Amino acid sequence: MNQLAQELNDILHGTAALSLLSDFGKRFYFPKGIISQTAEAKKYASTFNATVGMAFNKKEPICLKPVKKSMPGLSPKESVAYAPTPGDESLRNLWKKEILRKNPEVNGTGISQPMVVSGLTNGIAHLSDLFVDPDDVVIIPDMFWGNYRLTFEARRCAKIVDFPFFTGQGGLNIQGFKETIMNNARNGKAVLMVNFPNNPTGYSPTKKEAEELGRVILECAESGVKILAIADDAYFGLFYEKDTYTHSIFSVLSSIHENVLAVKVDGATKEDYMWGFRIGFVTFGGKTMTSDQYEALNKKLMGAIRSSISNASRPAQSLLIKTLQDPGYTGEKEQYFQILKERYQTVRRIVASRKESPALTALPFNSGYFMSFRTNGLSAEKLRTELLHKEGIGTISIQDTFLRVAYASVDLADLEELYLKIYETAEGLL
Ligand SMILES: Cc1ncc(COP(=O)(O)O)c(C=O)c1O
Structure with a gap:
């Protein structure tokens, strides 16, 4: 095992997160290569900075005229320069602020710094790499976005186990979650995928159902099962009824028990009407996780990002920053x-x-x-x-x-x- 991966695993020692990582996840790390040397140079290279693989002209990234003309509000640094692997730091701060504004039950110091990925699909794919091994079971209520099958089964050779999303009375099948987790946990591990507002049904839990869902997941965790609970919040915010739980289920799960590692996957795609921008975020929350442990998980995710997409779109991140800062937003x-x-x-x-x-x-x-x-x-x-x-x-x-x-x-x-x-x-x- 690479020394840096081992160091990250040591930081995660004793956490549910370490037990939940796949072989891929345990192996992953962020190398001290070009990217971290470049970041160091950005701070200290005051004479000439000859690190980054970009072409500069008079200290500005070269930018062709049609690009400048089409994006007049963005400087070359905001349009054509690379974004850092974890994403633009000011965007990550802004998004975290938004998560806390929209989910007041979430404790700001109890969650990780959101990482920027190339849309929610990309975030879910990274999580499947980092946490799902071949033959693992992924538990999903039976009405789900078909792409999960491609991600978990075709990509990772895992098996989706489903159960009825609704009870006969038309409410969320809370007991189904508990039974399916308890019957399918393998080696004390369960991976659960939840998506509210749901694609394809358009259903979100009521306040009471969200509370009950938290209670049954707590019972599973108390029985010793370690649970990775992924909340796909693609359609977050579009809640139309008074009795609906209008926060992310991540609010309930991110501090529920030390055996639960919750992950919020969200993004600008639907929340900010920016479908083609390809900007998503991955944020971790676990009851006893420390900031060092979150940083270790983020380093593993950075390795996964660096080895696949390298970094998410810079102009899309710049435009999202401007949008989030706009007084009319x-x-x-x-x-x-x-x-x-x-x-x-x-x-x-x-x-x-x-x-x-x-x-x-x-x-x-x-x-x-x-x-x-x-x-x-x-x-x-x-x-x-x-x-x-x-x-x-x-x-x-x-x-x-x-x-x-x-x-x-x-x-x-x-x-x-x-x-x-x-x-x-x-x-x-x-
Ligand atoms: C439940 C769900 N998650 C994620 C996505 C995709 O998000 P993105 O386009 O950011 O990858 C969709 C899009 O249809 C979706 O329905």
């Missing part, structure tokens, strides 16, 4: 939240008026971009293709049993027509 976001909420309320009204439809039953939804129908006695894939080729309407079929509708992507004025066509087409297929 929260106000403008609130306006768009209201637009999406209105779409949600309209869809709820339409769905309620079609409650008796023999073809489609709406699954519970209260947040996010989506809602899903269960297709009763008809193929969801057949419905999807019929909608596409006869009506020119694009939807997503899942397991041939569910139809996902991204109502957030359709203007309010078009929702009545969209849903009328969906119901009519489905009922015509019965």
Whole structure:
């Protein structure tokens, strides 16, 4: 084992984090190579700095005119220069402040400094490398974003074990979490993936459900199971109902028990309407973790980032910094939240008026971009293709049993027509 990896593992000695790391994770470290020598030179090379692999002209990174013209608000350092491997430090500070503002239950000194990754997908892929070994089990409620299968099963050769997301009464299946964790922990280790607001259902736990989820995970941890709990917060903030738990489940899990290492994966992708920017963040939280131990985990993650994407997009980070610092930021976001909420309320009204439809039953939804129908006695894939080729309407079929509708992507004025066509087409297929 590399000496630096061993030193990081020594710092993590006795923590759940060390037991949860995969072989990859245990092996990983951040080398004292070009990157750390460059960082050192940035501080001390006052005469000439000849370290970094970038071309300079009069102390500014060379920047072609079309780039300058297209990004007039960014200096060459903000547009074309490399970003540091862990991400721009001021962006990391700003994002942490945002996490604490939006999740007041989180103790600011009890979590790690967020690391910048290239979107949430990239963050989840790094976590799967660092914590999931071949043949490990990853526990996910059965309505989940299909990309997890590619990440955990195809990339890492792990096995996803699922369980019903909802109870028969239409609430979150809290007992399912407990039973699945207890029945599938291997060598005292369980990896749990949660995503609220959920893709594809658009469901988030109520306040009571969030509390109960915390309680059952605490019970599993108290029984000795070490749990990596990954919160995919892609759609964070789009909570439309009063009784919904409007904080990240990371708030509950990041300080719950020393056997639980919680990780928040979030980003600008959906929260700040910057889908193509490819900026995500990874933040760790564990009850007894020290700042040195968080730094050791971040060093391992830096190794994973350095060896794959090297660093995330600099112009996207610069633009996100400017956005987060803009005085109109929260106000403008609130306006768009209201637009999406209105779409949600309209869809709820339409769905309620079609409650008796023999073809489609709406699954519970209260947040996010989506809602899903269960297709009763008809193929969801057949419905999807019929909608596409006869009506020119694009939807997503899942397991041939569910139809996902991204109502957030359709203007309010078009929702009545969209849903009328969906119901009519489905009922015509019965
Ligand atoms: C649940 C969930 N997580 C993550 C992502 C992807 O995020 P990113 O584009 O930042 O990789 C999506 C996008 O569809 C998603 O639905």
